[in-house]
Amino acid sequence: xxxxxxxxxxxxxxxxxxxxxxxxxxxxxxxxxxxxxxxxxxxxxxxxxxxxxxxxxxxxxxxxxxxxxxxxxxxxxxxxxxxxxxxxxxxxxxxxxxxxxxxxxxxxxxxxxxxxxxxxxxxxxxxxxxxxxxxxxxxxxxxxxxxxxxxxxxxxxxxxxxxxxxxxxxxxxxxxxxxxxxxxxxxxxxxxxxxxxxxxxxxxxxxxxxxxxxxxxxxxxxxxxxxxxxxxxxxxxxxxxxxxxxxxxxxxxxxxxxxxxxxxxxxxxxxxxxxxxxxxxxxxxxxxxxxxxxxxxxxxxxxxxxxxxxxxxxxxxxxxxxxxxxxxxxxxxxxxxxxxxxxxxxxxxxxxxxxxxxxxxxxxxxxxxxxxxxxxxxxxxxxxxxxxxxxxxxxxxxxxxxxxxxxxxxxxxxxxxxxxxxxxxxxxxxxxxxxxxxxxxxxxxxxxxxxxxxxxxxxxxx
Numbered sequence: 001x002x003x004x005x006x007x008x009x010x011x012x013x014x015x016x017x018x019x020x021x022x023x024x025x026x027x028x029x030x031x032x033x034x035x036x037x038x039x040x041x042x043x044x045x046x047x048x049x050x051x052x053x054x055x056x057x058x059x060x061x062x063x064x065x066x067x068x069x070x071x072x073x074x075x076x077x078x079x080x081x082x083x084x085x086x087x088x089x090x091x092x093x094x095x096x097x098x099x100x101x102x103x104x105x106x107x108x109x110x111x112x113x114x115x116x117x118x119x120x121x122x123x124x125x126x127x128x129x130x131x132x133x134x135x136x137x138x139x140x141x142x143x144x145x146x147x148x149x150x151x152x153x154x155x156x157x158x159x160x161x162x163x164x165x166x167x168x169x170x171x172x173x174x175x176x177x178x179x180x181x182x183x184x185x186x187x188x189x190x191x192x193x194x195x196x197x198x199x200x201x202x203x204x205x206x207x208x209x210x211x212x213x214x215x216x217x218x219x220x221x222x223x224x225x226x227x228x229x230x231x232x233x234x235x236x237x238x239x240x241x242x243x244x245x246x247x248x249x250x251x252x253x254x255x256x257x258x259x260x261x262x263x264x265x266x267x268x269x270x271x272x273x274x275x276x277x278x279x280x281x282x283x284x285x286x287x288x289x290x291x292x293x294x295x296x297x298x299x300x301x302x303x304x305x306x307x308x309x310x311x312x313x314x315x316x317x318x319x320x321x322x323x324x325x326x327x328x329x330x331x332x333x334x335x336x337x338x339x340x341x342x343x344x345x346x347x348x349x350x351x352x353x354x355x356x357x358x359x360x361x362x363x364x365x366x367x368x369x370x371x372x373x374x375x376x377x378x379x380x381x382x383x384x385x386x387x388x389x390x391x392x393x394x395x396x397x398x399x400x401x402x403x404x405x406x407x408x409x410x411x412x413x414x415x416x417x418x419x420x421x422x423x424x425x426x427x428x429x430x431x432x433x434x435x436x437x438x439x440x441x442x443x444x445x446x447x448x449x450x451x452x453x454x455x456x457x458x459x460x461x462x
Contacts (some may be wrong), residue, residue, distance in 0.1 A: 006122060006152045007219045007243040007313045050373035078212040084147040087304015094171035096273050097292030103361035110329035110365060112176025117160050117213040117324050119155030119207030123185035125301035128154060130162035136180035139200050148301045155298030155309055156217050157181055159317035175321025182209045193306045196220040200229035203286045206234045210251050210329050214238050215320040218246040219257035230262045239335045241320040243312035245282040256285040266339055268316040269353050270294060278352040281312055287355035289346050291315035322361045327363045327455040339371050
């Protein structure tokens, strides 16, 4: 059983902004682990442009703990340090993903109000401007405190339901800014040292907290406990959205990611600006739908930003935000109907690993989906009285006379047309000479008309 890990990948340009740690380690323990760069303190106030740690290309040699369906392991004491690089604090431009999805178009109808979205992740920085006041419930299952030591959960939560910062001059917002967040911290770093044993309990905790949408940007191995937790959530009418997983060097040995690969869970791939699959988006899992997953700007703990985030983790966040919009706009729909609506209104498959294609927030909220139960809406009740036919109207004499005249005129025109069709051809054939009157039984022989191809007429008798 492989270890559990957050599924995001990051590539950062240290020459253009401060080093931000790659919040992604792909699931298996055998995959290459990218260490988070830690900038050196600077007395000049300028950010460091070089990370102090280099990515390690050596796979972990530690055995992978086996997850079980038993109770999660006891929480441990908080770590001494929580080292994260300082986020980017320069000018932010509107991300392409935000323009592409254009979810603001449906805000007059729904902004996710009244919907709780659970984020099972590495915790969040609830004090970040995008998340200030957005968190309704925060549970730490790790014993390491209510903070985000990976930077991953902060970005995921903000993409789902972050505050609109346009008024502050920052063109960033969550998909469903009126939704409330239920944070369940199930790991303290980019991978879970307990092999995913906390994940089933985290899902159940999210359900019990009233979450109607559950985002799991985590790739884990299958287990009976995890599958039961997914069934528990679905039975309690919660939509589960999960990352399909990122491609790794030994992708062929990883197998599908869970819970994304369980039936009824929306499995999300990363797509680029052209709508096609991003190379880092894995092909081992079943994919239902895609969302932006490259060159994204996400909030970073401490008030900064990561302007080059990448991974199916963040693609899943966009879809969870859309699910919140749909649940607020169509409160009578059951979770499986919400799933069907989101998938059936996507932009269309564009190749392997793209599912139904790019998620379409506007269509997901406004489309009329065939066969969808409209329970809970006010229907028109049929009349209990028998229907009566209206009495025929009185004959209008003037109208009748006009109708007869028009009909007679039409007959006359038709007769003239028929006469011209006979007379004109005959006149042309004779050169408009007067025809010969035959008084007796003898008729002038007609000239033969050739109707066949060269060599004789069709059907000629010899």
